[in-house]
Amino acid sequence: MDIIAYIAVASIMTAGFTICIGSIGPALGEGKAVAAALTALAQQPDAAATITRTLFVGLAMVESTAIYCFVVSMILVFANPFWNYVIAQTAGQ
Amino acid sequence: MDIIAYIAVASIMTAGFTICIGSIGPALGEGKAVAAALTALAQQPDAAATITRTLFVGLAMVESTAIYCFVVSMILVFANPFWNYVIAQTAGQ
């Protein structure tokens, strides 16, 4: 088995585990934030505008860490510089 | 065993583990958000419209991390660029 197989296997496994492990934290964090927002809404319905706006900003911050993981996962699958290098080397042989 | 087997095994296992591990966080996070929404509804039935709308936006955000995992899992099974490359190489031999 040559170098292509090693890099392909490593890229496939890393791409999958990056996004699945990386989704645990954001999902739990967003769930907590949404739960707090709903509790806050029930407690102070008059502040709905402020609560909703703060919630969305917070969700965007938390989601950003999931986005990082998704970006790295996509880079590893579709724009992997190591894979491109060895493919170019193989093709150039 | 040649390179095809390695990549196939890696894709199969990664596809499965990506979606199963990636479903733990969103499921728990959504469960927490729904539980908070129900508690909030019981406490402030008059704010049902606001609570429900905020809940749906929050659930969509949390579900998005599960969607990322499902997308990566489906890409690995049905549109795997590494598998396509080695299949093309094998067919071209």
Place this chain on the structure above:
Amino acid sequence: MDIIAYIAVASIMTAGFTICIGSIGPALGEGKAVAAALTALAQQPDAAATITRTLFVGLAMVESTAIYCFVVSMILVFANPFWNYVIAQTAGQ
């Protein structure tokens, strides 16, 4: 042992672990949501309609992550593209 055995073993094990690990999160999340719904019903019986409707929507969202796992598990057992490819290759030899 040839490539068929590797892919078959990987598919069997991944199919099983995908659905069993993938059922932990949804089961706990749904249990939490149902528990909150029951507590809410006891606290505010008059809002039963709203609570039940919100519960069902929430359960559907949580169940969706379990469905993803079940779908991937079934795909790996009954519609596995990697298995189909190597079977076709073997049959064509």
Place this chain on the structure above:
Amino acid sequence: MDIIAYIAVASIMTAGFTICIGSIGPALGEGKAVAAALTALAQQPDAAATITRTLFVGLAMVESTAIYCFVVSMILVFANPFWNYVIAQTAGQ
């Protein structure tokens, strides 16, 4: 040791671990839901009908994830397509 042994061992182990790991989440989730139902009954005995009905729907949803695991486990033991294929291949030799 030939391919039959590999697939048989993988099917046996996966069938067992699928149902045993897959029963942890539903059992805990149902226990939580039943506990909440009992607490709700003690708090609001008049809403027993609504609480019981909601509990049964919720338990059915949670049990569904255990059913998925049991189905996959039974498929692996009694209707395993990979086993059927290699048995057919072996018999046909």
Place this chain on the structure above:
Amino acid sequence: MDIIAYIAVASIMTAGFTICIGSIGPALGEGKAVAAALTALAQQPDAAATITRTLFVGLAMVESTAIYCFVVSMILVFANPFWNYVIAQTAGQ
């Protein structure tokens, strides 16, 4: 060591681990449900009939996941189709 030993060892170990791991969730879930029932009885002795009936239905649901594990465990020990196949093959040689 031939194929019989592999399948026997896998069946023995899987049968044991299936029931022991599969008993953790139901035992904890039932313990929680019983504890909630006792607390509910102490709080509302007049609703004893409803509480007890709901408890028994809930315990039956939780116990069902332990039953699944026990059934799979017994199938692996006493009605293992893979073992029967290889025994038949060995006897037929």
Place this chain on the structure above:
Amino acid sequence: MDIIAYIAVASIMTAGFTICIGSIGPALGEGKAVAAALTALAQQPDAAATITRTLFVGLAMVESTAIYCFVVSMILVFANPFWNYVIAQTAGQ
């Protein structure tokens, strides 16, 4: 080392781990149930009969999962069908 040793070692280890891991859940669950019963007794001494009866039914349900593990453990040590088969085969040689 022949097949007898493999099956003996697997049976010994599985028998032990089945009962020791299988005793964790029931012990904790029963401890929780007993603790709740004692708290309930202290809170509502008049309902002692109902509480005690419910406790015993609940303990029997929880203990049943420990009994399953003990039964499987004993079967593996004293009535192991795989061991009996290979002993019969060895004696018949």
Place this chain on the structure above:
Amino acid sequence: MDIIAYIAVASIMTAGFTICIGSIGPALGEGKAVAAALTALAQQPDAAATITRTLFVGLAMVESTAIYCFVVSMILVFANPFWNYVIAQTAGQ
């Protein structure tokens, strides 16, 4: 190293781990039950007889799971059927 060593090592290690892992659950469960009993006694000293009797029945149930582990551990050390078989075989050679 012959079959005697394998079985002896497996019996020694399993005997030890069975009782040590099997003592975690009962010890914690009994500690919880005793703690609840003491709290209950402080809260309702008049119900001391009922509380103590219920505690002892509960402790006996919890201790039973530890007894199962101890019995299996002792069987593996002093009445191991697999060890007896191979010793008899060795002596008979």
Place this chain on the structure above:
Amino acid sequence: MDIIAYIAVASIMTAGFTICIGSIGPALGEGKAVAAALTALAQQPDAAATITRTLFVGLAMVESTAIYCFVVSMILVFANPFWNYVIAQTAGQ
């Protein structure tokens, strides 16, 4: 390395791990019971006799699981039947 070394190493390691792992549960359980006893004493100093007696019975029950572990540990070090057998075999050669 002969069979004596294997059994000696297994006995040494199992003896140590049996008592160290087996002391975690009892120590935590007793700590919890003692803490509850002290809280109960502070709350109801008049019931000191009943509390202390119940505490000692409970501690004895919890300590019994630690005693089981210590007994097995000592048996493995000073009265190991497997070690005695192989020593007798070696001496008799």
Place this chain on the structure above:
Amino acid sequence: MDIIAYIAVASIMTAGFTICIGSIGPALGEGKAVAAALTALAQQPDAAATITRTLFVGLAMVESTAIYCFVVSMILVFANPFWNYVIAQTAGQ
């Protein structure tokens, strides 16, 4: 397989695991902070300006640890000094 494959595989796997493990802490920490901000807003709507400003500063601090991980991950993929060195060495041969 030469040195290029080793470094490529190590870089791919480390890049993925760095960002996915590194996103757990920040996501949970930000979720907690946002939840606290929403609770605080519901409790003291008049202090919305101070709360929001403090929240944003805090989120920036927490996000900084995720940024560190993302930076290291990107360096390993696109500006890896070890990869550049061995590529230069290989090209110079």
Place this chain on the structure above:
Amino acid sequence: MDIIAYIAVASIMTAGFTICIGSIGPALGEGKAVAAALTALAQQPDAAATITRTLFVGLAMVESTAIYCFVVSMILVFANPFWNYVIAQTAGQ
């Protein structure tokens, strides 16, 4: 490497791990008991004598499990029967 090295290494490692793992439970349990004693003292200074006496009895019980571990650890280092046996065998050769 001969049998002496195996037994020496096993004794050294087991002696260390026995006391270090065995100190976790007692230390936490005693910490909990002392904390409860201090809280009880602050709440009921008049019962200081009873509380202190009960605390010391309880600490002695908890410490006993740590003592078991220390005894086994010292036996393995300074009075190891397996080590003594092989040393005597070696000296007698």
Place this chain on the structure above:
Amino acid sequence: MDIIAYIAVASIMTAGFTICIGSIGPALGEGKAVAAALTALAQQPDAAATITRTLFVGLAMVESTAIYCFVVSMILVFANPFWNYVIAQTAGQ
């Protein structure tokens, strides 16, 4: 594979894991501190200046442990004395 590959792989993997594991603690700690600050602000808006100042000092202390990890990670990637030594040795050959 020569010494350069070993050191490069070790440096890459350690640099990544250092910053990703090292970001868990600070992120959680800062999240907790920010959450407490927001709760404190809601409770005592008049002490905003003191609370904010104390928060910033505390965040700086917590962030310092993340900075340590980032510094070590950067040293391993860009100023690794072991890598420089072996590169100098290789160049000097």
Place this chain on the structure above:
Amino acid sequence: MDIIAYIAVASIMTAGFTICIGSIGPALGEGKAVAAALTALAQQPDAAATITRTLFVGLAMVESTAIYCFVVSMILVFANPFWNYVIAQTAGQ
């Protein structure tokens, strides 16, 4: 590599892990006890003498388990009987 290296490596690693793992429990237990003492002091400043004395006795008991670990660690480094034996054997050759 001879027996000296094995015993030296085992002694070094065991000495370190004994004290580091053995310091987790006492540190947490003492932290809990000190925290309870401070809370008690704030609640009942008049009982400072009794609280402080009880705290010191308790800390001494908890610290004793850390001392055991430190003693074993020092014995393994500076008074290791196994090391002394093999050194004497080597010197005597």
Place this chain on the structure above:
Amino acid sequence: MDIIAYIAVASIMTAGFTICIGSIGPALGEGKAVAAALTALAQQPDAAATITRTLFVGLAMVESTAIYCFVVSMILVFANPFWNYVIAQTAGQ
């Protein structure tokens, strides 16, 4: 691969893991202390001077354990006596 590579790899990996694992405890401990300080400030603004001074002393104590880890990490990278020894030996050859 010679001794230089082993020591370099061990030093690199240990330096990284020392500081990243060693930062978890201090970061969480400081986060807890800062959170308590902020809560205390909100509750008793008049005692700000005492609270702040005590907080800084406490943070310094907690930070000291992180400093120990950083010092050991730096010693392993820049002043490693084992590395210096083998470099001197290599240079002197």
Place this chain on the structure above:
Amino acid sequence: MDIIAYIAVASIMTAGFTICIGSIGPALGEGKAVAAALTALAQQPDAAATITRTLFVGLAMVESTAIYCFVVSMILVFANPFWNYVIAQTAGQ
């Protein structure tokens, strides 16, 4: 690779892991103690002298376990008797 490398690698890795794992417990314990001290100060500012003195004594006790780890770590790096022995042996050859 000779004995020097084994002992150097073991000493480096043990020194690092000893201090990093050994800092988790003390850091958390001290954080808890400091948090309790701050809460106590806010509740009872008049007892600041007693609280601060007790806190310092407690911190010193907790810090002592971290000191043990640091001492063992430094002994392993700078005064390792096993390393000194083998260096002396090597120099004397």
